[in-house]
Amino acid sequence: MESSSLSLSLVIAVSILCFSSFAHAQQPYIGQDTRVCSKTNDSSSPALGYTCNGLNKTCQTYLIYRSNPPYDTVPSIARLLASDPSQLSAINSVAPNATFPTNKMVIVPVNCSCSGQYYQVNASYTIKRGDNYYLIVNSTYEGLTTCRAIKVQNDIETVDLYSGDLTIPIRCACPTKNQTNLGIKYLLSYVVAEGNYVSTISSRFGANVARTLEANGLSEQFSTIYPFTTLLVPVRNPPLSNQTIVSPPSPRQLTPPPPQSPSPPASSSTSVLRNKWAYAIAGSLVxxxxxxxxxxxxxxxxxxxxxxxxxxxxxxxxxxxxxxxxxxxxxxxxxxxxxxxxxxxQSIKVYSFEELLLATNNFSPSYWIKGSVHRGEIDGCSVAIKKVNGDAIKEINLFKKINHFNIVRLSGICFNEGDWYFVYDFASHGPLSDWIYSTLGDSKTVLSWTQRVQIALDVATGLNYLHGFTNPPHIHKNITSGNVLLDSDFRAKITNLGMARSAEGEAGRFALTSHIVGTRGYMAPEYLENGLVSMALDVYAFGVLAMEMITGKEAESLTREESSNLFDALDEMLPEDSMTERLADLIDPSLGGRYPSDQAAFMFGIIRCCLKKNTADRPDMDEIVQYLSGLLASAINWESSNNVI
Known part of the structure; x- marks a missing residue:
């Protein structure tokens, strides 16, 4: 009996030692901790970083970053992530000043080291106007850092960000002794994207699925991973540029593969392949x-x-x-x-109807904003809650693909008794239409010339994102002054994507419809007359919107009955040969003459191009963004030199 007890004790002791060593090799996966932004006394949260438990206190490692303007060149990505640009260009097999295609996976070599109890790479970031934690963490750094880590690193207590520089602790880790003994030399920090699974990520970089699960404290039963979180991929060799090439996903690739019938293992490769299927299915179920x-x-x-x-x-x-x-x-x-x-x-928070009732005081009239939209308070933050008509699922699926500063963020949804409710980030200054149809003597603050140029650039940038950086590209189809919201800094956010449609392929870029819907005054002539739908539709609507902002008048009031379209009306009011002399007759009088005439003439030149009847003669949104970027720089200089308030 004593011998049996002793044997059992030895087995338990050995098991404990083995388990301790095994657990010591793990870094807990961050999971839903990315949502927590407040500083707490919990110093062991995975949101703060990966524990400094490796064999070495510093190591060479790699990040995977998806290029996205303005961080789409070797120098800009290297600066953002504190990497050596020469190493970055070499490992990606590109020129030192190369520009990467949008959403291209870029291998970023970095030096990871212990800072206190966590591994990290310290990068420097200068706060820009309109920045917030969400944008910096999820848009700029794509989940390679967290809000809590930034706050702790910079000792910040405030909710808002102001001017200055931030130290950004980028998530990285060095292999433990156990991992090193297994031949693992690097822990690759991979940012999870929608549709990723532990098995597919591991397979891409030649990693063992079981080792990847272990490295992140996951298991076959609990292997769910979320977009904008990091997954450590244990590899024996540095990643290769050909491992970052992604084929366009087919619908089947976006869902877990079906289970295969069990069969005796013929080889180790067959066993690994079968395990990959199993992990993907387990991840889906969990x-x-x-x-x-x-x-x-x-x-x-x-x-x-x-x-x-x-x-x-x-x-x-x-x-x-x-x-x-x-x-x-x-x-x-x-x-x-x-x-x-x-x-x-999986990607958008789901609220109960009771939470929305609590947020709006039972949809009290005092919380009503306009139409079916109410203001609400959730977790101390203001939100806009909208009862949605139409194809809500289509709009939700589009919002799931979007992450851009100039498009209002859908932060949550609710379904109750057959109705959908959308929860948006709150834009405190409301729709642009409330600000541009002003008259002299209006008590409301008048938008300055520079603010109007900035808003125009914001809208153009948001449309350019929809046209060129969503997959597939999308046409908004309903750009109006009422569908542009202004935040607390008077920065513009495009909203109401209910009419947006895909523009995939040539057939999508130029399609015909007999169902003409939209807002009067903003619809392009080719759409009204022939039902032609293309990206030029948004360009025309943008031209109308820009014209309203500069004149302070609704588009319809600018069109004379004898004029066939708005372009002709503008041409009559501002003929090119005498545009500068006649500007004062058309510029919003609330500006009180506080605008540079040459810049105003340039703006009307852009508007004239957007309103051309032939769609081929209208500029693309990326061209408009370039024009307005230069105009904004000139406007800021003019405002500064003339002490315009």
Whole structure:
């Protein structure tokens, strides 16, 4: 008996030692901790960085960054991520001043070192006007840092960011002794994108799936990963440029592969391949379960037509999350709706209707903004809550692809009794239309010349993003002064994407429709007359919007009955041979003459190009962005030199 007890004790002791060593090799995956921004006394949160538990206190390692203007060249990415530009160009097999295609995976070599109890790369970032934590973390650094880490690193207590420089702690790690003994030399910091799985990421860089799970404290049962989080990929060799080449995804590639029939292992490669399928499927199942937990509030308020519904759930406690396995029998329509909401919950927060009632004081009239939009307060932050008509799913799927400063962010959704509700970031200064149709003597603050140029550039930049940087490209189709919102700094955010349509391929870029919808005064002549839909539609609407901003008048009031279109009306009012002399008759009188006439003439030149009847003669949005960027720089210099307030 004593011998048996002793043997058992030895087994337990050895197991504990092995487990301790194994656990010591892990870095906890950050998961939902990215949402936490407030500074707390919890000094062990994975949001603060990877624990400094490696064999070495400093090491060479690599980041994966997806190029996105203005960070799409070797020098700009190297500066942003504190990398050596010569090493960056060499490992990516490009020239020292090369520009990467948008969304191209770029290998970034960095020196990772311990700073206190965490590994990190210290980069420097200069705060720009309109910056906030969300933009810096998710848009600029793409999840390679976190809000909490920035606050702790810079000892910031405030909610808002002001001017100055920030030290950005970039997430990296060095291999532990156990990993080194297994031949692992580098822990690659990979930013997870939508549709990624641990298995596919590991396969791309030649890593062992089991080792990747271990390195991140994950398991086959709990392998869900989220966009804008980092996953450590343990590799034996530096990553290669050909490992970052991505083929255009097909619809099948965006979903987990189907399970294969079990068969005896013929070789180690066959076994690894089968394990990859298994991990992908496990990730999908766990993801659905997590989405159910997140969206449980809306499930209780959804009007299902139940037929012999039975509910059973097993709840398994875990140090990271609660795993719920539902068994619900519902009709096909309800089941499809549930699956849709589960998919949405992977990337957009799902609110219960009770939360929206609490946020708006039961949709009180005192919280009403306009139409079906109410202001609300959620977690101490102001939001705009809108009851949505039309194809909400289509609009949600578009918002899931969008992450841009000049397009209003959809922060959450709710489904209740057949109705969808969207929760947006709040734009405190409301729609642009409230500011540009002003008259002399109006008590409201008058937008300055520079502010108007900045707003025009913001709208153009947002449209350029939709046209050139979403996949596939999209046409907004309803750009109006009411669908442009102004935040607290009078920066513009495009909203109302309900009419947006895909412009994929040549057929999408120039398509015909018999269903003419839009806002009177903003619709291009080719659309009104022939139902022709193209990106030039947005360019025309932008020209109308810019004209309204400069004149302070609605477009329709500028069009004479005898004029066939707005271009002809503008040509009559401002003929090119005497444009400068006649500007004063058309510029918004509320400016009180506080504008540079040469810049105003240049702006009208841009507007004239946007309003041309022939779509081929209109500039693309990227050209307009370039024109307005130069104009804004001139406007700022003029404002400074003339002490214009």
């Amino acid at each position: 993801g659905a379960a997590c989405a159910l937990a997140i969206g449980s509030g809306i499930i209780f308020c959804m009007p299902f037509r139940r037929r012999n519904v039975q509910h059973t759930a097993s709840i398994v406690p875990n140090d990271r999350e609660t795993h719920v396995k539902p068994i619900v029998e519902v009709d096909e329509e309800s089941q499809g709706l549930m699956q849709t909401i589960y998919g949405i919950a």
